[in-house]
Amino acid sequence: MDGSRTTGSPYAPHTDTETAAMLDAVGVDSEEALFDIPEPVQFDGDFGIDARSEREARQLVESILERNDDLVELLGRGHYGYYIPSLVDHLSDRSEFLTSYTQYQPEVSQGFLQALFEYQSMLVELTGLEVANCSMYDAATALGEAATLADRVRGVSGSVVLVPEILDENKRSTLGNYVAGTDLVVETYAMDDGAADVDSIADRLDEDVVMLYAENPTVRGTIEPGLSALGDLATESDTLFVLGSDPVALSLLERPADVGADVVIGDASVLGLPTAYGMGLGLFATREDYLRQVPGRLVGASEDGDDRRAYTLTLQTREQHIRRERATSNICTNQAWVALRTAIHAATLGPDGLVDLATRDVTRARELADRVDALPGVTAPVHDRHHVREFVASVDGSASGIATDLEDHGYAVHALGADELQICVAGATDDELDGFVDALSEVIR
Amino acid sequence: MSDDGSAEIRHDQARWSTNGTYEPLLSEKDSTKVTVDADAAGLPDDLTRDSLELPGLSESELSRHYTRLSQQTYGITSGPYPLGSCTMKYNPPFTEDVAALPGAAVHPDRSEASIQGTLELLFRLQGYLARIGGMDAVTLQPPAGAAGEFVGIRVAAAYHEHNGEGHRDEVIVPESAHGTNFATAALGGYDVVSLPSDEHGRVDLDALEAALSESTAALMLTNPNTLGLFERDIEEIAAMVHDVGGLLYYDGANLNALLGRARPGDMGFDVMHYNVHKTFATPHGGGGPGAGPVGVVSELAPFLPAPRVRDADEPTDAGVETTEADAPDPTADSTGAAYELFDPEHTIGHVHGFQGNWLVLVKTFAYIARLGDEGLADASAKAVLNANYLGSQIDYEIPYEPFHHEFVASAGEQDAADVAKRMLDYGVHPPTTKWPEIVSQALMTEPTEVESKSTLDQLAAAFDAVAEEDDATIEAAPSRTTAKRIDQTSAARTPRLSWQALDDE
Numbered sequence: 036m037d038g039s040r041t042t043g044s045p046y047a048p049h050t051d052t053e054t055a056a057m058l059d060a061v062g063v064d065s066e067e068a069l070f071d072i073p074e075p076v077q078f079d080g081d082f083g084i085d086a087r088s089e090r091e092a093r094q095l096v097e098s099i100l101e102r103n104d105d106l107v108e109l110l111g112r113g114h115y116g117y118y119i120p121s122l123v124d125h126l127s128d129r130s131e132f133l134t135s136y137t138q139y140q141p142e143v144s145q146g147f148l149q150a151l152f153e154y155q156s157m158l159v160e161l162t163g164l165e166v167a168n169c170s171m172y173d174a175a176t177a178l179g180e181a182a183t184l185a186d187r188v189r190g191v192s193g194s195v196v197l198v199p200e201i202l203d204e205n206k207r208s209t210l211g212n213y214v215a216g217t218d219l220v221v222e223t224y225a226m227d228d229g230a231a232d233v234d235s236i237a238d239r240l241d242e243d244v245v246m247l248y249a250e251n252p253t254v255r256g257t258i259e260p261g262l263s264a265l266g267d268l269a270t271e272s273d274t275l276f277v278l279g280s281d282p283v284a285l286s287l288l289e290r291p292a293d294v295g296a297d298v299v300i301g302d303a304s305v306l307g308l309p310t311a312y313g314m315g316l317g318l319f320a321t322r323e324d325y326l327r328q329v330p331g332r333l334v335g336a337s338e339d340g341d342d343r344r345a346y347t348l349t350l351q352t353r354e355q356h357i358r359r360e361r362a363t364s365n366i367c368t369n370q371a372w373v374a375l376r377t378a379i380h381a382a383t384l385g386p387d388g389l390v391d392l393a394t395r396d397v398t399r400a401r402e403l404a405d406r407v408d409a410l411p412g413v414t415a416p417v418h419d420r421h422h423v424r425e426f427v428a429s430v431d432g433s434a435s436g437i438a439t440d441l442e443d444h445g446y447a448v449h450a451l452g453a454d455e456l457q458i459c460v461a462g463a464t465d466d467e468l469d470g471f472v473d474a475l476s477e478v479i480r
Numbered sequence: 481m482s483d484d485g486s487a488e489i490r491h492d493q494a495r496w497s498t499n500g501t502y503e504p505l506l507s508e509k510d511s512t513k514v515t516v517d518a519d520a521a522g523l524p525d526d527l528t529r530d531s532l533e534l535p536g537l538s539e540s541e542l543s544r545h546y547t548r549l550s551q552q553t554y555g556i557t558s559g560p561y562p563l564g565s566c567t568m569k570y571n572p573p574f575t576e577d578v579a580a581l582p583g584a585a586v587h588p589d590r591s592e593a594s595i596q597g598t599l600e601l602l603f604r605l606q607g608y609l610a611r612i613g614g615m616d617a618v619t620l621q622p623p624a625g626a627a628g629e630f631v632g633i634r635v636a637a638a639y640h641e642h643n644g645e646g647h648r649d650e651v652i653v654p655e656s657a658h659g660t661n662f663a664t665a666a667l668g669g670y671d672v673v674s675l676p677s678d679e680h681g682r683v684d685l686d687a688l689e690a691a692l693s694e695s696t697a698a699l700m701l702t703n704p705n706t707l708g709l710f711e712r713d714i715e716e717i718a719a720m721v722h723d724v725g726g727l728l729y730y731d732g733a734n735l736n737a738l739l740g741r742a743r744p745g746d747m748g749f750d751v752m753h754y755n756v757h758k759t760f761a762t763p764h765g766g767g768g769p770g771a772g773p774v775g776v777v778s779e780l781a782p783f784l785p786a787p788r789v790r791d792a793d794e795p796t797d798a799g800v801e802t803t804e805a806d807a808p809d810p811t812a813d814s815t816g817a818a819y820e821l822f823d824p825e826h827t828i829g830h831v832h833g834f835q836g837n838w839l840v841l842v843k844t845f846a847y848i849a850r851l852g853d854e855g856l857a858d859a860s861a862k863a864v865l866n867a868n869y870l871g872s873q874i875d876y877e878i879p880y881e882p883f884h885h886e887f888v889a890s891a892g893e894q895d896a897a898d899v900a901k902r903m904l905d906y907g908v909h910p911p912t913t914k915w916p917e918i919v920s921q922a923l924m925t926e927p928t929e930v931e932s933k934s935t936l937d938q939l940a941a942a943f944d945a946v947a948e949e950d951d952a953t954i955e956a957a958p959s960r961t962t963a964k965r966i967d968q969t970s971a972a973r974t975p976r977l978s979w980q981a982l983d984d985e
Contacts, residue, residue, distance in 0.1 A: 043858020086852030216669025313588030313834020372765025
């Protein structure tokens, strides 16, 4: 077997000869002798996991994933399956991007740093705020980080985080975990026909409220009409105004900076990722005032030894590896590669493409709501509001039963409560929407 | 090495530029301002923005831009990347292909009945990880290692609270621990008690005794520690922590040293996270995404995040899947058992909007299925062999041993950061520098199992070449990279974080 590769990990390149030479150089006679593990805690069992060839491992995953039904997903509520141009996959999969680490040696990481700098810049344009970090995990964790930011910048004067009563339950739950270690408490404000009830918020806002959170669009797809009023109220009461949105909606809807938002959070992976079972990219942007309290990584421009522009991670004294328990966040590994994909997707669309996409999301949601509303036993949209991407319909009969029947016809929609469906047009083709209307009319008959 | 003993491989990194300066930003190639027409969307003017200004480039222009940026980025496919504690392995591309399968792209709100494949893969990965870690139950939801730490701390807090022990307000962390441990404990609302090392670089048992009390919620520990040393007293440490009612938390960052050799669960750890992007080689992607599944002993399982996956035919009410440890061979029966989501009895709720970084989990599953028992154990054996071989070949002193998968050398009179910059010129990524602080001018080095003897020799040659160079040479480095030494101070003093900020100058 001289010169042959040692069996075991297929990615360990050692030949038997090399292994022997290396052991000899170290001065031991076996790999076992290198492990300094007391006998009582040594593991001598097995995991029962078979080794497979690459082909067999691939087939295994294929065979498992084939058990997923192939459905047209008219699903949204914060996570969207837009078509992703091939360019995004091919460029982001270039192995230098894919297989690099966090840019701790910026001189050999200029390319990735520039891509992240460009990502930050796109979010600055979309939000109108001066600072965007280069990612949190997803919208829910970004909301949690916004709350801890509010705690830091408003910590002495209050403890209430005010959120909409209609909010994605997982996002609410994640926020609860983030504030569990603080003195913050989460309270809700009322909604009026699918939008924030500005009057009741005005009554509630006082010095005890450190953060006011609103979404545009809301989880039910409605466009908030009263954001400027909320921004004014937040300013008057010295409350951090946090707005949830995403890059597609931001291409069309009111600019957060113009309505007084102090922080924008959301899921930026609406661009760049497939539905991916909810994998995300947390957007986090804020005003320059809070720069030194921002969580997460920041890429900044600087100069190199030849006075040429160069990029580097900066303001790292906020981060856990420097500041330890006084860091602004514990985040280390983030979603950098997803941010790269999002940036490429946004660049591929360009400003025209982004505005067109968002505009189509509004018009197609409206058209589909009208078509669905025309069916007997269906009323849509439930809320007398403008919508983007998705809307809620009320149905006669069991919503979950109808949703199940729709699956048999090849379509997935959300069932909400007893008698509401939420339907999303993002990512669906016109043919698929036609097919859905036909299927729904059959199912409710 | 060449005959004169110098490192013969050098690296000249791509440097794309316009007018001899730099690859222009997208915004410098094009800036297109479009007016937003509210009427087109049928919206009132006051609900829309006025305009949007972003680059509007063609596909071919973008293709060149991002290709150039990739060429100005050093990845594990560019060369060795022995970044201590970060476990930079080669990433087999087939895992990218399986993660790109159409069946992997499902919406998180799909009905359980319609995504049995996704649930089955998650269930089987829970089982794989439980067995590898010696744990009873696993959640796959945390989207990174630090997120896993946070789940571990939240679960510990919920467990103590449930038992009427909510007064425990301290978490003990060794001084040499990853910074995330401290930050996570603080985020969880705990006071952090810092634990010094003994003269051998391990946990000082007397100091631990002094730190432990009825206020102790948990001790966070990694084993081997950040010096690569196995904490030989782990059984006694576990007993001491448990005696005061605390929990023992395992930071999985160094699990690559132990696969198939030892398991955190067998050492007395109650809760652990797995950095699947390190131990199981899913790409780091320039800083993420990773995934940080958390394993726990059965007593803690009812507190894990919701939802988890279980075999619908054998659901258990305690939240522990006894079936995880002996999941049926997935190739045996394609119809299989039905899988379902469930909320553990005393769950802390969600820690991510959906179910974490699913695509990373698919890659992890494929990687583990590829290696199997034998491959996993060999990965650790070769990782430890490689670290020891490289350590034996370099001129820098290594103060603490016997080390496993990584070692911390000292640059001695040289500045470790300068040494690192100079190593870039020799075509290798340098070690982690100046950490842990236990070692003066630390060069924390982890070659992993994927490097060949000849590559390790190249690395050693780079170490040794720099060791002999004078201060002026290394202070002037790097010279063969896209950028020369970058001014970190001015970047922080005058933050310019967007192309808009550059325009304002």
